[in-house]
Amino acid sequence: MTRYILRRILQALLVLLVMSFVIYSLIGLMPGDPLDIMLASNPGATPEVVEHLRKLYGLDQPLMLRYLRWLQDALVGQFGYSRTHSLPVLSVLVPALIQTCKLMIISFIASVILAFILGILAALKPGGILDGVISLFAFAGISVPVFWLALMMILVFAVKLHWFPASGIATVGDGGFRDQALHLVMPVITLALASTGGFTRYVRASMIEVLRMDHVRTARAKGAAEWRVVLVHAFRNALIPVVTIMALSFGVLFNGALLTETMFAQPGMGKMIYDAILGNDFNLALTGLLFATVVTLLSNLVADLAYGWLDPRIALT
Amino acid sequence: MNELVALDGISVHFHLGGGGFLGGKPRILRAVENVSFAIGEGETLALVGESGSGKSTLGNVVAGLQPPTAGTLRFRGRTLDRATWPQARRSIQIVFQDPFGALDPRMPVSAIIAEPLRIQGIGTPAERRARTAALVEQVGLPVDALNRYPHEFSGGQRQRIAIARALAPDPALIVADEPLSALDVSIQSQVLNLMKELQERLGLSYLFISHDLAVVNHLVDRVAVLYLGRLVELAPRQLLFDRPSHPYTQALLHAVPRIGRKRARGQTIKGEMPSPLNPPPGCVFHPRCPKAQDVCRTTAPILEPAPGRAAHMSACHFKE
Amino acid sequence: MSATTATAVPRTEAAIGPWRLRWRRFRRHRAGMASLVVLLLLALFCLAAIPMQHVLGMDPDATDLLARFDPPSAEHWLGTDEAGRDELIRLMVGGQMSLLVGLLATAVGGIFGLVVGVFAGYFGGRVDALLMRFTDGMIALPLLPLLIVLGAVDLTKLGFSSEFARSGAAGFWRIVIIIAIVDWTAIARLVRAATLSIKERDFVRAARASGAGPLYVMPTHILPNVATPIIVAFTLTVGRVILFESVLSFLGFGIVPPTPSWGNMLNNAQELVTTAPALAVYPGLLIFVTVIAVNFLGDGLQHAFDPRSER
Numbered sequence: 001m002t003r004y005i006l007r008r009i010l011q012a013l014l015v016l017l018v019m020s021f022v023i024y025s026l027i028g029l030m031p032g033d034p035l036d037i038m039l040a041s042n043p044g045a046t047p048e049v050v051e052h053l054r055k056l057y058g059l060d061q062p063l064m065l066r067y068l069r070w071l072q073d074a075l076v077g078q079f080g081y082s083r084t085h086s087l088p089v090l091s092v093l094v095p096a097l098i099q100t101c102k103l104m105i106i107s108f109i110a111s112v113i114l115a116f117i118l119g120i121l122a123a124l125k126p127g128g129i130l131d132g133v134i135s136l137f138a139f140a141g142i143s144v145p146v147f148w149l150a151l152m153m154i155l156v157f158a159v160k161l162h163w164f165p166a167s168g169i170a171t172v173g174d175g176g177f178r179d180q181a182l183h184l185v186m187p188v189i190t191l192a193l194a195s196t197g198g199f200t201r202y203v204r205a206s207m208i209e210v211l212r213m214d215h216v217r218t219a220r221a222k223g224a225a226e227w228r229v230v231l232v233h234a235f236r237n238a239l240i241p242v243v244t245i246m247a248l249s250f251g252v253l254f255n256g257a258l259l260t261e262t263m264f265a266q267p268g269m270g271k272m273i274y275d276a277i278l279g280n281d282f283n284l285a286l287t288g289l290l291f292a293t294v295v296t297l298l299s300n301l302v303a304d305l306a307y308g309w310l311d312p313r314i315a316l317t
Numbered sequence: 318m319n320e321l322v323a324l325d326g327i328s329v330h331f332h333l334g335g336g337g338f339l340g341g342k343p344r345i346l347r348a349v350e351n352v353s354f355a356i357g358e359g360e361t362l363a364l365v366g367e368s369g370s371g372k373s374t375l376g377n378v379v380a381g382l383q384p385p386t387a388g389t390l391r392f393r394g395r396t397l398d399r400a401t402w403p404q405a406r407r408s409i410q411i412v413f414q415d416p417f418g419a420l421d422p423r424m425p426v427s428a429i430i431a432e433p434l435r436i437q438g439i440g441t442p443a444e445r446r447a448r449t450a451a452l453v454e455q456v457g458l459p460v461d462a463l464n465r466y467p468h469e470f471s472g473g474q475r476q477r478i479a480i481a482r483a484l485a486p487d488p489a490l491i492v493a494d495e496p497l498s499a500l501d502v503s504i505q506s507q508v509l510n511l512m513k514e515l516q517e518r519l520g521l522s523y524l525f526i527s528h529d530l531a532v533v534n535h536l537v538d539r540v541a542v543l544y545l546g547r548l549v550e551l552a553p554r555q556l557l558f559d560r561p562s563h564p565y566t567q568a569l570l571h572a573v574p575r576i577g578r579k580r581a582r583g584q585t586i587k588g589e590m591p592s593p594l595n596p597p598p599g600c601v602f603h604p605r606c607p608k609a610q611d612v613c614r615t616t617a618p619i620l621e622p623a624p625g626r627a628a629h630m631s632a633c634h635f636k637e
Numbered sequence: 638m639s640a641t642t643a644t645a646v647p648r649t650e651a652a653i654g655p656w657r658l659r660w661r662r663f664r665r666h667r668a669g670m671a672s673l674v675v676l677l678l679l680a681l682f683c684l685a686a687i688p689m690q691h692v693l694g695m696d697p698d699a700t701d702l703l704a705r706f707d708p709p710s711a712e713h714w715l716g717t718d719e720a721g722r723d724e725l726i727r728l729m730v731g732g733q734m735s736l737l738v739g740l741l742a743t744a745v746g747g748i749f750g751l752v753v754g755v756f757a758g759y760f761g762g763r764v765d766a767l768l769m770r771f772t773d774g775m776i777a778l779p780l781l782p783l784l785i786v787l788g789a790v791d792l793t794k795l796g797f798s799s800e801f802a803r804s805g806a807a808g809f810w811r812i813v814i815i816i817a818i819v820d821w822t823a824i825a826r827l828v829r830a831a832t833l834s835i836k837e838r839d840f841v842r843a844a845r846a847s848g849a850g851p852l853y854v855m856p857t858h859i860l861p862n863v864a865t866p867i868i869v870a871f872t873l874t875v876g877r878v879i880l881f882e883s884v885l886s887f888l889g890f891g892i893v894p895p896t897p898s899w900g901n902m903l904n905n906a907q908e909l910v911t912t913a914p915a916l917a918v919y920p921g922l923l924i925f926v927t928v929i930a931v932n933f934l935g936d937g938l939q940h941a942f943d944p945r946s947e948r
C-alpha cells in the first residue's frame with residue numbers, strides 16, 4: 001500500500017514536471033514578447049538598451065535553458081512578478097485560489113446532496129414517470145453549456161427578476177455576510193446544476209443495481225418498511241462506488257468553476273488565468289495554469305487512493 | 318516413419334511481474350520444462366495430462382504462437398527460427414477447444430475458411446473461393462454454409478468450420494487442442510471420425526491434446542504424458558495402455574473406466590498438482606507418488622526406456 | 638462423408654443479423670429515436686442555409702447599421718443582431734460550423750485515440766505502459782485552461798505566415814486540432830480494454846498461427862469486434878466537443894468572427910443581455926438541444942448494442 005501511494009505520488013510529480021515544461025513552451029508561443037511590453041511603457045529605449053535588457057532577462061538563451069532557470073526559481077517558490085497587478089505572483093494567486101475552492105466546495109456539496117435525492121427517487125421505480133423526468137433533467141445538466149446557463153441565470157434572476165446581483169462577490173460599501181451569500185447564490189447554483197446531471201445518473205445506476213441484490217430482497221421479503229429498505233440496506237451499499245466517482249469528478253468541476261467565475265465576475269482562478277492570458281501577463285498565466293494542474297492532479301490522486309481504500313477488492317500493486 | 322516435427326529441450330517460462338522498478342522478487346512460472354519428442358509423418362501423437370500441466374502451452378509452441386524460453390523446434394529437419402518460421406506456417410495449423418471463441422463472429426464462414434490462404438497469399442481470389450467450397454464439403458457442411466455467420470451454427474458445426482480453416486493451406490500437421498471437450502458426447506464421435514477420415518485421405522499428422530485418455534485410445538499412435546510441464550512418459554499407445562510404466566500414468570489410467578480390466582493395479586492420485594511457480598525438488602511427482610523414496614526427493618529422473626521395451630520411455634526411478 | 642453430414646441450424650429469430658437486431662432495439666428506445674429525428678432536423682436546418690444563401694441571396698455577413706437589434710419581422714424572421722445582420726441565417730451558418738467542428742474534431746481525436754488504444758492493447762508490455770502513462774498524464778490535465786492556452790498560441794511563432802494565421806481556415810483547423818489534442822483519452826482507454834479482451838481470443842490466435850501480423854489482425858479482427866463500444870463513445874464525444882467549441886469560441890479563442898459559430902455568436906451576448914436578450918437565448922438553446930440530443934442518441938445506441946438489454 002505504501003509503495004502504491006509512493007508510486008502514485010512520484011507519477012503525479014512526473015506529470016507535473018512534464019506539464020510545467022509544456023506550459024512554459026506554450027506560454028512562449030502566445031502573442032507578444034515580454035520585452036515589447038516592457039518597452040511600450042518606455043518608448044525612449046535605444047536598440048542598445050533593448051539588447052542589454054534582452055541579455056539581462058536571458059531572453060537570448062535557448063528555450064530549455066530559460067526553462068531550467070525558471071524551474072530553479074519556481075522550486076524555491078519564486079514565481080516572479082505579475083505585470084498587470086504589479087505584485088508578486090503568489091500574492092495575486094493565493095486569494096484567487098481560495099475564492100475558487102470556496103465556490104467549488106460549496107457547489108460540490110450542493111450537487112452531491114441533490115444528486116442523491118434525485119438518483120434515489122429515480123431508482124425507486126425505473127422506467128416510471130418520475131424516473132423519466134429526472135433522467136431528462138440529468139441529461140440536460142450534462143448537455144448544457146455552463147457559460148450559457150450562467151447567462152440565462154443572469155438574464156432571468158438578475159435582469160428580469162432582480163433577485164440576485166449579477167456579478168462580483170460583494171456590493172461596494174456593504175460586504176456583510178448576507179450580501180456575500182447573495183452574490184454566491186447564482187454561481188453556486190450554476191456550477192452545481194452542471195455537475196448534478198452526471199452524479200444523478202451514477203447514483204441512479206448504482207441504486208438500481210443494489211436494490212436488485214439478494215440481501216435487499218431478503219430485507220423486503222421480511223417485511224421491512226420500504227423506506228428502511230431503500231435508505232438503510234440499499235443506500236449504504238450504493239454509497240462506495242458513487243462517492244469515489246464523485247471524488248474523481250472534482251477535477252472536472254474545476255473546468256466549470258473557471259467558466260462560472262468568468263461569467264459572474266468572481267475574482268477566482270478562472271478569471272485570473274483568463275485575464276492574465278488576454279493581458280500578456282506571462283508569469284501569472286504560467287503559475288496559474290500550473291496551480292490548476294496541481295489541483296487536478298491532487299484531486300485525482302486523492303480519489304484514486306480513496307477508491308483503493310474503500311474498495312478492498314481493488315488490489316493496489 | 319520420417320520425422321516431421323521435433324522438439325528438442327523445449328522450456329517455456331512465464332515471468333509474472335516483479336523484479337522491475339520498485340518491484341519485489343521476480344516470479345517465474347515454469348509451464349513447460351525441457352521437453353523433447355518428435356512427431357512422424359502421418360502420425361498422431363496424443364499429449365495428455367491434468368489441467369495446468371502445460372499441454373496448451375506446448376501446443377502453442379508447436380503452432381508458433383508461443384516462442385520457447387529455451388530449446389529448439391525442427392520442421393522436416395530444419396530448425397525453426399525467425400527466418401524459417403514463415404515458410405513452416407502454412408504447414409502447421411491449429412484447432413482450438415472452444416468452437417465459440419475460435420471463429421470471428423463478424424466474418425462469414427467463407428472468409429474464415431479462406432483466411433490462412435489470404436494471409437499466406439496462396440492462390441487467386443477465384444482459386445481461393447473454389448478451394449473454400451471444396452473444403453466445406455470435405456468437412457461435411459452444406460455449401461450454403463459459406464455465406465452465413467458463425468452464430469448460425471451449432472458447436473459441432475463450428476468445429477467443422479475450424480477444421481476446414483486449418484485444412485485450407487494443405488498443412489502437414491494440425492495441432493488440435495482438446496478439440497472435442499467442448500462438444501456433446503454424440504457430436505464428439507462424429508468430429509473424431511471426421512478427423513480420422515481426413516487423416517487417412519490427406520496423410521496428416523496430429524498433435525492431439527487431451528486430458529481424456531479414453532478419447533485418445535481411438536485415434537492415436539503414440540501417447541506423451543505431461544506432468545507439471547515435464548514429459549513423464551512417452552510410448553506407443555498399446556504399450557502404454559497395457560503396461561503403463563510411470564506411477565502417474567498408472568494412476569491416470571486407473572481413473573479411466575475400461576471393460577475387462579480389474580481395478581487392481583495402480584492407485585488413485587492423492588492431493589493436487591503443485592504450482593508451477595515453485596515445483597518440488599527432485600522428481601516433481603514425488604509428493605503424490607505412492608512409490609516415492611529418498612532418491613525421488615533429491616534427484617530428478619531422466620526419460621529412459623522402460624525395462625525390456627526400447628520404444629517405451631519413462632521418467633521414473635522405479636519405472637515398471 | 639455422408640455419415641458426417643450435418644445440416645445447419647434453421648434460421649430462427651435469434652439468427653437475424655446483429656445489425657437488424659440492434660436497429661430493432663434502438664427503435665424501442667423512445668428518447669434515442671426522438672433524438673435521431675431532432676438531429677436530422679437540426680442538420681437540415683443548418684444545411685438549408687446553402688440554398689438560402691445562393692438562391693435567395695441572403696448573406697450572413699451583410700451588416701446594416703440602420704437595422705440593429707430589429708425585432709422579428711417578415712424580412713428578418715428572428716430579427717437582427719448588433720450589426721444588423723440577419724439572426725436566422727447566422728444561426729444556420731453558425732450551426733454548420735459548430736456541427737462540422739464537432740464531427741471533425743471527434744474524428745481526428747477519435748482516430749488518434751483508436752490507434753493509441755489498439756497499439757497499447759495489442760502489443761502490451763512496454764508499449765502499453767508507455768502509451769497508458771501518456772494517456773493518464775493527459776487525463777490528469779486541467780482541460781479548459783489547456784484549451785485556452787492552446788487557443789491563444791500565436792501561429793506566426795510556429796512559422797506560419799501572418800496572413801494564414803489570421804485567415805478563417807486557420808481558425809477553423811486550429812480549433813479542430815486543439816480539441817482533438819485534448820479529447821482522445823476516453824476512446825483510447827476504451828479501445829485498449831476492448832482490444833485486450835479480443836486479442837487473446839482463439840480466432841485471433843488462429844490467424845496469428847497462420848502467419849498474420851499485427852497489421853492484418855488489427856483491422857481485420859480487432860476493429861470490427863470493438864466497433865460497438867466505439868460507436869457509442871464517438872457519439873458521446875461529439876456532444877462534448879460541441880460544448881468545447883462553444884466555450885472556446887465564446888471566450889474568443891475559437892472560430893474567429895465574422896464567421897459565425899453558435900459559440901462566438903454569444904461573444905457579445907453577455908454585454909447585450911439587457912438590451913437584446915433574444916440574441917443570448919437562440920445560439921445557446923441550439924447548442925443545448927444539439928448536445929442533449931447527441932447524448933440521448935448515445936444512450937439509445939448503448940441500449941441497442943447491449944446484448945443484456947431486453948430484446
Ligand SMILES: Nc1ncnc2c1ncn2[C@@H]1O[C@H](COP(=O)(O)OP(=O)(O)OP(=O)(O)O)[C@@H](O)[C@H]1O
Pocket residue numbers: 331346347348366367368369370371372373374375528593
Ligand atoms: N500466458 C501465460 N502467462 C502466464 N502463465 C501462463 C500463460 N499461459 C499458461 N500459463 C500457465 O502455465 C501453466 C500451464 O498452462 P496450460 O494452459 O498450458 O495448461 P493445460 O495443460 O493446457 O491446462 P488445461 O487442461 O486447463 O487447458 C498453467 O499454470 C498456466 O497458468
Ligand SMILES: [Mg+2]
Pocket residue numbers: 372373374494
Ligand atoms: Mg489447455
